[in-house]
Amino acid sequence: MAQNREAEELIEAAKKYVWTNLSEYSDIEKEPKIFVKGAGCYLVDVNGKRYLDTFASLLTTISGHHRPEIAEAVQKQMAQLEFFPNYHDCYTVPVIKLAEKLAQLAPGDLSVSYFVNDGSEACESAIKMAKQYFWQRGESSRNKIIGRRYSYHGATLGALSATGLPDFAEPFHPLVPGFTHAMSTWCYHCELDLEPSSCGLACLKNMEQVILGEKPETVAAIIIDPIPGSNIGYPIPPDGYLQGLRELCDKYGIFLIFDEIQVGFGKTGKLFACENWDVTPDFMCLAKGFTGGYLPMGAVLTTPGIADEFRRPGKDFRHGFTFSGHPTVAAAVLAHIEIIERENLVERAAAMGKYLKERLEQFYKYPIVGDIRGMGMILAIELVADRKTKAPLDPKLNVGTWIRDYCWEHGMILRNNGEILVIAPAFTMTEEEADKMLGLMEQAISGAIEQFEF
Numbered sequence: 043m044a045q046n047r048e049a050e051e052l053i054e055a056a057k058k059y060v061w062t063n064l065s066e067y068s069d070i071e072k073e074p075k076i077f078v079k080g081a082g083c084y085l086v087d088v089n090g091k092r093y094l095d096t097f098a099s100l101l102t103t104i105s106g107h108h109r110p111e112i113a114e115a116v117q118k119q120m121a122q123l124e125f126f127p128n129y130h131d132c133y134t135v136p137v138i139k140l141a142e143k144l145a146q147l148a149p150g151d152l153s154v155s156y157f158v159n160d161g162s163e164a165c166e167s168a169i170k171m172a173k174q175y176f177w178q179r180g181e182s183s184r185n186k187i188i189g190r191r192y193s194y195h196g197a198t199l200g201a202l203s204a205t206g207l208p209d210f211a212e213p214f215h216p217l218v219p220g221f222t223h224a225m226s227t228w229c230y231h232c233e234l235d236l237e238p239s240s241c242g243l244a245c246l247k248n249m250e251q252v253i254l255g256e257k258p259e260t261v262a263a264i265i266i267d268p269i270p271g272s273n274i275g276y277p278i279p280p281d282g283y284l285q286g287l288r289e290l291c292d293k294y295g296i297f298l299i300f301d302e303i304q305v306g307f308g309k310t311g312k313l314f315a316c317e318n319w320d321v322t323p324d325f326m327c328l329a330k331g332f333t334g335g336y337l338p339m340g341a342v343l344t345t346p347g348i349a350d351e352f353r354r355p356g357k358d359f360r361h362g363f364t365f366s367g368h369p370t371v372a373a374a375v376l377a378h379i380e381i382i383e384r385e386n387l388v389e390r391a392a393a394m395g396k397y398l399k400e401r402l403e404q405f406y407k408y409p410i411v412g413d414i415r416g417m418g419m420i421l422a423i424e425l426v427a428d429r430k431t432k433a434p435l436d437p438k439l440n441v442g443t444w445i446r447d448y449c450w451e452h453g454m455i456l457r458n459n460g461e462i463l464v465i466a467p468a469f470t471m472t473e474e475e476a477d478k479m480l481g482l483m484e485q486a487i488s489g490a491i492e493q494f495e496f
């Protein structure tokens with residue numbers, strides 16, 4: 043509830059004039075929040091209430107809120123040249139420096155960057171790069187894209203067509219033709235009811251079946267999130283899956299696109315998620331934590347071999363956005379990367395992630411905790427009615443949302459997707475903050491058990 047006149051007026055104006063993303067109006071009616079300040083892992087709302095941010099502003103502020111170095115870099119660039127587009131034959135200095143830096147950091151020969159403004163544009167662009175590549179080489183019938191069920195790749199129509207979550211796409215049919223989906227690596231809910239120890243990588247076999255069913259010579263690219271995101275709570279792919287996928291793509295001449303928008307840039311305890319399996323895609327999409335949340339930017343990294351197909355006289359990529367490669371944002375991202383390196387934040391994410399996972403595993407003492415998964419700073423708890431059978435909780439009870447609301451009420455931002463609770467805090471989280479987060483989560487879970495009489 044608003045505690046002062048200014049807050050009340052802002053809330054009224056917000057409800058009247060602002061249309062929020064993915065708006066859930068029952069929540070807005072309950073209690074809209076207006077944030078005014080942030081520092082480290084904390085946010086403050088217009089009423090002065092402090093919140094521990096366990097989801098890093100939707101997986102973006104990985105080095106914490108309020109980094110004066112980034113603000114300074116932005117101011118400096120703005121004072122010099124706020125914007126000139128990165129198109130045709132024009133570049134700006136921070137964009138060149140950022141691309142050079144990414145080439146040093148990225149695995150394999152992913153040394154060419156194509157900048158965009160967010161994650162959806164990154165996936166959309168990678169898909170179109172793959173399609174145009176084959177088109178201009180005279181293979182225009184190689185134009186299909188295979189995604190996976192339960193993956194999310196963005197809100198634009200191409201990225202949405204690659205997405206494997208029907209709820210997001212339902213109102214927008216017909217989607218873009220030429221997209222199909224293979225099995226996910228959500229082992230806890232394996233579509234075939236198999237166990238990872240004995241399944242023989244059935245999900246990889248399914249991918250090959252889908253390729254063969256579509257006819258390999260018609261498939262331009264496979265797009266996957268190496269670790270599916272918060273919608274299904276970060277299931278780790280079984281060993282051999284990503285390596286096998288790379289082999290399949292090589293065998294059939296198909297491009298492999300990794301969407302690391304949510305799980306890249308240090309979240310797994312390595313700078314890029316694919317480095318955990320030593321697999322390098324042909325295109326890697328970045329956004330979210332890449333910028334530290336300061337300004338919006340996404341990128342598609344690819345190889346010189348692919349990029350040069352477009353960077354020849356008489357060729358051009360028939361695609362682009364006005365604000366792509368914004369120099370002020372590039373300056374912010376460079377400053378953010380400097381912080382990550384100076385403070386060893388990726389190593390810190392690995393160590394803190396290990397601590398969090400070990401502590402979370404103690405939550406198995408609660409019978410409604412069905413599965414605890416994830417790695418590094420992307421972790422999830424899936425709640426169930428029966429751990430043995432994995433029977434779901436009655437969706438009418440909205441237990442996950444009850445837990446989320448409890449945490450918000452007690453000054454902690456917690457994200458849930460139904461009965462999946464997800465945490466992805468800033469890598470700078472201290473052990474004290476981590477203990478506070480885990481303590482409140484535990485309090486909320488045991489509160490739910492009492493509330494719903496489980």
Ligand SMILES: Cc1ncc(COP(=O)(O)O)c(C=O)c1O
Nearest residue numbers: 160161162194195196271303304
């Ligand atoms: C894995 C993944 N891909 C793509 C996107 C789309 O990114 P954006 O919302 O920045 O357009 C998201 C956003 O949640 C994501 O998690």
